Amino acid sequence: MSFDHPSFGRIDESRTIIFDTTLRDGEQSPGFSMNLEEKLRMAESLSDLGVDVIEAGFPVASKGDFESVNEIAKVVRDSVVCALARSGGKNDIQAAGEAIAPAERGRIHNFISTSPLHMKYKLRMEPETVLEIITEGNRKARQYTDDVEWSAEDGSRTEPDFLCRCVEAAIRAGATTINIPDTVGYATPEDMERIFSMLRTRVPGADEVIFSAHNHNDLGLAVANTLASLRGGARQIECTINGIGERAGNAALEEIVMAIRTRHDQFPYRNRIVTEKLLRLSRMLATTTGFDVQPNKAIVGRNAFAHESGIHQDGVLKNAATYEIMMPESVGWSKSSLVMGKHSGRAAFRDKLVALGYGTLGDNQLNEAFSRFKDLADRKKVVYDEDIIALVDDEVRDHARIRFLSLEVSAGSKRQAEATLEIEVDGELVESTANGNGPVDAEFNAIRSAFPHEARLALYSVGAVTEGTDAQARTSVRLEEDGKLVDGQGADADTVVSAVRAYVHALNKLLVKRTRAEPEAIGA
Structure with a gap:
């Protein structure tokens, strides 16, 4: 395979394009919303990391999404800026085209469901109608950019013959990248390798487009399915930092990239990722969203290079390669x-x-x-x-309409707890005092008094950051309002203060969420 791509020039078998959808698919996760400034900072960091394509959002979903894609298109220069659109959406492709207009290199990524289940119950369309929409959508997208991607939503559960017809229609209509997503995380590695091998063999024009893999992690197979897709002929990898995404998440960028780098004998492909920056970006995302990386997370979890077993420690001291298959410094860890x-x-x-x-x-x-x-x-x-x-x-964290200032709490076994709180709301000082069944209940009641709202407390948990009685407390709070879930985190040496910080963080994120319309029927 060797051909010219409108955004990347000459493409050959060794080239792997890294397509990051942290700002689109990742942000759809409950509680993961970001504001414009945070998205811009993340986009610039993704570009600096070496990501080839940044899927910046779904412009037709809301004014906020359009603005974020448009602003990212203005500032990012070393990566393609991509906007998502439904192939048959009324204004989707126009909104995507206008949003990416300032980009030095812009892409429209349009999609429609192709599986029997989705066509019957979600779209309520006949297969021939879907084929017509694929053709019309890709032709319209080409009016705005030469770099057009088309996705077969629920592609892994689509009948092979019909999938071939859909891909052929998309290519004929001008798509330059074809994405076959495992939308619901149902496929196995053997399934994904077989699908891509089939398409490359059977579809006319397949040797003139890039095939792309987008795998979800519902069965914990997203990374394995992505690597298998490479074996089948996919040359674009769709992934997210820390593997965030809807439900169980997406394939994790850092895991795929390091698997390729560490097992280059099995995956002889090249990419532009500066792996030494992976940890920094992982932490930036965790900080921005308020979701910590699990300790045993591959590559970027704090235990990824930790050794407690005496046998392991002895081996590492003698030669790190005995129990470490990559150098910690290669992904950004410092000694x-x-x-x-x-x-x-x-x-x-x-x-x-x-x-x-x-x-x-x-x-x-x-x-x-x-x-x-x-x-x-x-x-x-x-x-x-x-x-x-x-x-x-x-x-x-940049969710700053409400800022915590101070807290005083009195509590004990012989009296009802009382909390006196000072917060800043849109730059103005607000004081409140409230009682409750314990100090945390009292301080949360004080927050509700200072900033009235109807959000329900869905989760409250406390853990220690480090060991010892002087350890900081790390508190997590989840709020629910009209079906919207947001998570906040706070840390402090005082447990009750950490709880207030977490609640305020969650409340600020909820305010951001209120301003955004929920995207309808987002897929891939």
């Missing part, structure tokens, strides 16, 4: 032994933040974080990396 404490200065703190992946903090955020660090260091003998990450996370 820094710098101990932070109350005598550490601003310069050392800044250096530590850079090492932990927070090199983009503004002066105000840095000052606030340093102030909280010094306060924490006065209470703890040793401040661990995890402590710094937890407190800095609160400062770099």
Whole structure:
């Protein structure tokens, strides 16, 4: 295979295009909404990472989505900026075309369901009608850009003969990338390899387009299915940072890229990803969304290169390769032994933040974080990396209509708990006092009094950031309003303060969610 692509020039068998959909499919996850500034920062970081295509959003879904795609198209120059659209949507393709207009390289990604189940119950269309929409949608998309991608939603459950007809129709209508998603995470690696091999063999013009794999993780097979898709002939990988996405998520970018790099004997493909920046971007996303990476997450989890077993420790000390198949530094981990404490200065703190992946903090955020660090260091003998990450996370989140200022709580076994709270709402100081069945109930009642709302508390959990009685508490809060779920997190050496920080974080995210219309029938 060797041909010219409108955005990437000459394509050959060794080239693998990394298509990141963190800002589109990833953001559809309950609680993962981002505001414009956060999306811009994430898009620029994805481009800096070496991502080839950034799917920036679904412009027709809301004014906010259109604006975010349009603004990303203005600032990103080293990556293709992609907008999602339904092939048969009334205004979808026009909105996508207008949103990507400022981009140096822009793509429209249009889709329609092709499986019998989806066509019968979701679309309520006959197969011939779907074929007509595929042709019409791709022709319309080509009026805005030469780089057009078409997706067969629920492609892995589509009848092979009909899938071939759909792909052929899309190619004839001008699609330059063909995506076959495992939309519901049902397929196995053997299924995905077989589908791509079949399409490349049977469909006329298949050797003049890029085939793309988009796999969901409902059975925990997204990464395996993606690697199998490469064997079948796919040369574009659709994925997200930390594997975020609807339901169980998408294939994780960092896992796929490192699998290719580590097992190049099995996957002899090249890409542009600067792997040393993977950890920084993983942490940036976790900070922005408020969702921590699980400790045993491959590549970027904090236990990914940790060894507790004595046998393992002995082996690693003698030769790291005995139990490590990649160098920690290759994905951005640092072996820094710098101990932070109350005598550490601003310069050392800044250096530590850079090492932990927070090199983009503004002066105000840095000052606030340093102030909280010094306060924490006065209470703890040793401040661990995890402590710094937890407190800095609160400062770099950008959902800022409501800001926590102070809290006083009185409670005990002989009296009802009372909380006095100060918050800032749209720049104005608001004070509130409330009682409750315990200190947390009292402070949450105080928040409701200071900022009235009808959101329901769906989850409240507390854990320790590190070990010891002086450890910071990390609190998670989930709020639900009209079917919308948002999660907030907060950390503090005082458990009740961490709870308020988490609640305020969740409430701010809910306010962002209120301003966005929920996209209808988003697929892939």
